[in-house]
Amino acid sequence: MAAAGEEEQTGVEDWGLPSEVEVLESIYLDELHVFKGNRSVPWEISITLHPATAEDQDSQYVCFTLVLSVPLQYPNEIPKIVIQNPRGLSDEQIQKISQTLQCIAESQLGTPVLYELIEKGKEILTDNNIPHGQCVICLYGFQENEAFTKTPCYHYFHSRCLATYIEYMEKKINAQKKERMQHLTPVSKEDIEVQCPVCREPLAYDLATLQAAPLPQQSMEVYQPDQQTLQHREQLRQHFQRQQEKGGIIDVELERNRYFVTLQRPSDVKKFDHVAISENDLGTKNKLKSPAISEYTRTITIFRPWKIMTRQIWF
Numbered sequence: 001m002a003a004a005g006e007e008e009q010t011g012v013e014d015w016g017l018p019s020e021v022e023v024l025e026s027i028y029l030d031e032l033h034v035f036k037g038n039r040s041v042p043w044e045i046s047i048t049l050h051p052a053t054a055e056d057q058d059s060q061y062v063c064f065t066l067v068l069s070v071p072l073q074y075p076n077e078i079p080k081i082v083i084q085n086p087r088g089l090s091d092e093q094i095q096k097i098s099q100t101l102q103c104i105a106e107s108q109l110g111t112p113v114l115y116e117l118i119e120k121g122k123e124i125l126t127d128n129n130i131p132h133g134q135c136v137i138c139l140y141g142f143q144e145n146e147a148f149t150k151t152p153c154y155h156y157f158h159s160r161c162l163a164t165y166i167e168y169m170e171k172k173i174n175a176q177k178k179e180r181m182q183h184l185t186p187v188s189k190e191d192i193e194v195q196c197p198v199c200r201e202p203l204a205y206d207l208a209t210l211q212a213a214p215l216p217q218q219s220m221e222v223y224q225p226d227q228q229t230l231q232h233r234e235q236l237r238q239h240f241q242r243q244q245e246k247g248g249i250i251d252v253e254l255e256r257n258r259y260f261v262t263l264q265r266p267s268d269v270k271k272f273d274h275v276a277i278s279e280n281d282l283g284t285k286n287k288l289k290s291p292a293i294s295e296y297t298r299t300i301t302i303f304r305p306w307k308i309m310t311r312q313i314w315f
Contacts, residue, residue, distance in 0.1 A: 017043060017074055020112050028118070043070040045114065048085075049121045051129040061131045061150055062088035064097075066121050068114060075112055078105040087154030088131040097124050136198055137161035140218050147213035153201040159213030166207055169194045 021043070025032055028047060035044040046067045053059040064087065069080040081101050086094050101117050108116065131148070134141045135158045142148055147159040157165075173192055180186075193202045225233070243249050 015072075016112065017070055020114055021045065024114060024118070027115075039072065042072065042080075044068070045070065046084075047118060049118065049125055051126040052122060053126075053129070058150070059129070061129050061154075061156070062086075062125050063154055064089065064094070064121070064125070066101075066118060068117065070114070075108075075110055078102075078109055079114070079117075081105065081117070088133070088150075088156065089128070090132040093128060093132065097121065100124065131156040135161050135216070137165055138216060138218065140216060143217045146216055149205075149210065151196055151201070151203060153196050153199050155196055155198045157197075158216040159210045160215050162205070163207060163210035163213070165197060166194050166203070166205060166210065 021034055024045070025034070031047050033046045037043045044067065046065055048063060048065045050057075050060045050063045063085075065084040067082040067084055069082070071077045071079070081098060083094055083098055089097075101120060104116055104120055105113050131142060131150070133156070135148070135156065137157055138161045140158075142156065142158075149157055149159045149162050151157075173194070177192060194205070195201060196203055240249065
């Protein structure tokens with residue numbers, strides 16, 4: 001038992017991961033975050049990667065956090081690779097990055113590979129340093145030479161679109177502040193800040209610069225439905241027509257003339273009890289032409305499931 005314990009302790013001491021992590025910390029400094037595990041919990045190393053732009057952060061349009069879970073059998077077992085918080089990357093790009101890093105880890109099985117994985121991630125970001133997707137304000141994509149803005153939270157908008165959004169939000173915030181001041185309601189800091197329309201992080205902006213940017217080059221292509229869409233549209237039209245013929249569609253304009261009816265009798269006529277009849281009874285002359293009700297108006301209630309209205313009818 002003692003020999004087995006000594007052998008196990010020797011194996012831990014001979015493990016090269018602590019030394020490899022120490023080298024990585026000297027290279028990436030505070031950018032690298034390390035969670036040191038134990039015999040049952042793997043080590044976890046994470047770092048947020050950006051394109052290599054010579055420290056020009058305004059030119060960094062994409063990023064992601066690389067998380068490496070390193071098992072105790074490393075380097076004879078590859079680390080688990082996870083990409084978190086991607087910004088400016090499509091789902092296809094994220095999947096391709098993950099596959100590329102996985103191939104590198106498998107090809108270098110048995111040797112230290114953490115540094116290569118981190119640097120390969122930075123290299124891929126540098127080669128794909130173009131925002132992917134569309135402006136969530138106008139829902140158009142980004143065209144070449146268009147003026148767009150990257151927020152500190154790595155979300156992208158056409159500059160003029162963002163200016164319009166900020167103008168609207170500033171007016172809304174000012175109106176809310178006036179209303180709360182009138183009611184002596186305290187205003188929190190979050191309530192007076194313009195927030196990112198995607199993640200609700202506070203925005204830092206220069207409204208004058210955004211307003212001076214040119215309008216986005218929006219495509220003006222006319223929508224042309226394909227044959228499948230036209231067939232589906234015709235099926236829906238026929239289905240609607242069948243429902244209408246069978247009374248399954250309520251015509252609001254037509255139903256305005258169908259009411260619950262209340263009939264007020266003249267004051268000099270003898271008082272009679274209120275009568276409630278069904279809608280079908282309105283067409284039955286025998287029930288309405290009795291001498292007792294032929295010379296005055298009567299209160300008649302028609303029960304319909306969706307509306308109750310009143311009208312005066314003379315008999």
